[in-house]
Amino acid sequence: MNQFVYNPMTLPTQTRTTRMRWWEWLLLLALLGLFAGQDLAASPHKSAAFDEQYHLTAGYAYLRTGDFRLATTHPPLMGMIAGAALLGRSDITLPTDQPAWAAADRFLFSDLFLWEANGNGPALVEAARRPIIGVGLLLLVGLFCWSRQLLGAAASWFVLLLATFDPNLLANARVITTDLGLTCFLTLALWWLWAWLEVRSWRNLLLTGLCAGLAMGAKYTGLFFWPAALLILALYPRQRGQDGIVRRLGGLVLMGVAAYATLWAIFRFTVGPIPNLAALNWPGIQWLRDVPVPAPFYWQQLLNTFLRIVNLQGARLDFLLGEPSNQGWWYYFPVALAVKTPLPLLIMASGGAWLMLRRGQWRRLSVLWVLPLLFLGLGLSGILTIGYRHILPAVPLLILLAAQSIVRLPKPGRSHLLYWGAQGALLLWLVVGTVRLWPDQEAFFNGLAGDWRNWSNILVDSNLDWGQDLPALRQTMTDLSISTVNLAYFGKAVPEAYGVTYRPLPSYLRFVEGVELSAYNPYTPEPGWYAISATSLRLGLMQPESVDLYAYFRQLEPMARAGYSIYLYHVTYPAGMPVDRIQVVGEPLFRLPPDALGVQPERRLQVKWVRDAAAATIYPLDSAEAQNGVDAQWTPPDLADDLVFEPVNADFSQVFTLLGYSRPVATSHPGGAMPLTLYWQVGTHLMPMPAPTKGAPLSAFVQLTTEDPGAKVAQYDGWATALRGLEVGDIIVQPVTLEIAETAAPGDYHLRIGLYSPQNWERLAVQSGAGESDHADVGAVRIE
Secondary structure (H helix, E strand, O other), rough: OEEEOOOOOOEEEEEEOOOOHHEEEEEEEHHHHHHHHHHHHHHHHHHOOOOHHHHHHHHHHHHHHHHOOOOOOOOOOOHHHHHHHHHOOOOOOOOOOOOOHHOOOOOOOOOHHHHHHHHOOHHHHHHHHHHHHHHHHHHHHHHHHHHHHHHEEEEHHHHHHHHHHHHHHHHHHOOOOOOOOHHHHHHHHHHHHHHHOOOHHHHHHHHOOOOOHHHHOOOOHHEEEEHHHHHEEEEEHOOOOOOOOOHHHHHHHHHHHHHHHHHHHHHHEEEOOOHHHHHHOOOOOHHHHOEEEOHHHHHHHHHHHHHHHHHHHHOOOOOEOEEEEEOOOHHHHHHHHHHOHHHHHHHHHHHHHHHHHOOOOOOOOOHHHHHHHHHHHHHOOOOOOOHHHHHHHOOOOHHHHHHHHHOOOOOOOOHHHHHHHHHHHHHHHHHHHHHHHHOOOHHOOOHHOOOHHHHHHHOOOHHHOOOOOOHHHHHHHHHHOOEEEEEEEEOOHHHHHHHOEEOOOOOOOOOOOHHHHOOOOOOOOEEEEEEEHHHHHOOOOOOOOOOOHHHHHOOOOOOEEOOOEEEEEEEOOOOOEEEEEEEEEOOHHHHHEEEHOOOOOEEEEEEEEEEEOOOOOEEEEOEEEEEEEOOOOOOOOOOOEEEEEEEEEEEEEOEEEEEEEEEEOOEEEOOOOEEEEEEEEEOOOEEEEEEEEOOOOOOEEEEOOOOOOOOEEEEEOOEEEOOOOOOOEEEEEEEEEEEEEOOOOOEEEEEEEEEEOEEEOOOOOOEEEEEEOOOOEEEEEEEO
């Protein structure tokens, strides 16, 4: 490889081509294997992180169809790299016949692709992560080679060790997102830019443009390379006998051409106009709307992303140092840098920066500090205060800065030993801190952040909690013999795909609506086990107008944790605590303040929730009506004279008992409506059904059929009552209406009633003297 010898008193100069010795090659392979091994071994322990399914689905769909319609918030390169691992497999279904594909709905289509059309979502994610680990290895090789040229052989091994055990690089190299790719390709682009500044060659120039184009194809912030490169060209000392700024600007233009060609190739050399320029309404640019440009989809979605970020300002909550805000903080990333970067790296990088300034090398080493400062400047705007990963490109450059401290070593002697002892101690500190946290490096915080219980007081979201710990939750539930948890999950993965049995709580993006979510009582939650993601614990639905959903749990000490991002709590109440029982109609409880519900100190509020007052009424177990219990003599109170009550007492798997139903005395006729009222009583096994991923966990059906159950002349399907909040003995009164078909022949028909799960269509079994059935045959109805 080309060897650059660093001398702090002179300019770096290219001297000769040397080869590494055999043992160096073995050591290089060993350290690369150690980096990859940590990630490969950790991957099965991690569920799909928040954005992984979007990038994987968009990239894989692009590779399969040539259509990049799903790459709407990020360029598709990293998804393509991940998706390449799935090509050639015949067991993968891409459901392009679904409406979500036609609508270019990346949210819904990624759900369909990963969790519904294919039954092996976790395995697909794990396989697609391996090429991303390969990109991480490419980053390490680039750092090693660059540092060997820039700083010398000893420093290159120091750099490689720092990178191999950096927790942030490890964490991002095993998730299918854009940040590791951006970091890798920006670092490589800076390396070849530096090489071009040292030795003007077409190879160095073209490789700079190629890597810069890949950075642009990985993430839109790859465009930051160009202002950084312009500043570096202005600062970097002139080499003897070389032209000045004009030649440098000419080289930068050619790099830009090479980068654009690379980006154009990623988008299959498409050409067309950028139609959404009109949305800017900027004077003087409307004529550009009809001008064809290479890779128009890239520029169109870049503009859409910019507009989306602007429009989202104030619409969502972020979190820092105990405070939620919808305005961001200028100091967010300085805090994140201080607590999420390993302290040994911060100390060594600070020392390297001091040596750089002391030696007067700040211009020559501008390739190491200009880009991090630009990213930090973007962070100071407070626009994207959601994660350390947005400044991840600074980490390799901090590592190179840290290596400055071993370029010019003390002369042999006592100070030499002390110096190496200090460097060794810092390196050991880094290695031990990273290995100790495996496989949870994405949740790394340094010693300034204190104990893990305090981490969510400082930062959440992708700094700590990105939906990665569902396997850990399953294991924790097994260890504690927990059968079901109430789960507030910050992520897009499907918990049941990872073996988690749960009842959903309101949480971001996946669980934001439905009867069960609307019935969650944030002030006095029901007794039981709760698993709360750190982000949900601090921000609830991340919407400024919503109630502080999980303030109740912030007063409690977690009884366990799953990984470092999900906290487990066991809610109990004193035996003698008074209980107030109320019914709420329509409005989600998490949008109601406590005074609207009548919350009182030292009293527990048990809320029964129905979607529509006309669709159901709940009589709590302590009411006179409910105290009658389940017996053959039970009749509803205040039954109208034109109605008759038919007792049933059908036991649906001890979940509900159908006490009976009331119907009109008069007979019905074809084309008419038959009103019925069903009376259900809550049993002792309320939640045997699968946890709902969407909609309700339970629904009732009523059918009017001939002897053939498939020949229906009328049917009803629906359920307006949340199961959450119900107690054993509660009675639910459910009015239904059967619309009788006009073609129904006069005669006697069977009335069949049942309960089933809309999630898997499984019906609850009915126990009777005749055996077990999937419905209750409750009598005959005459049509005249």
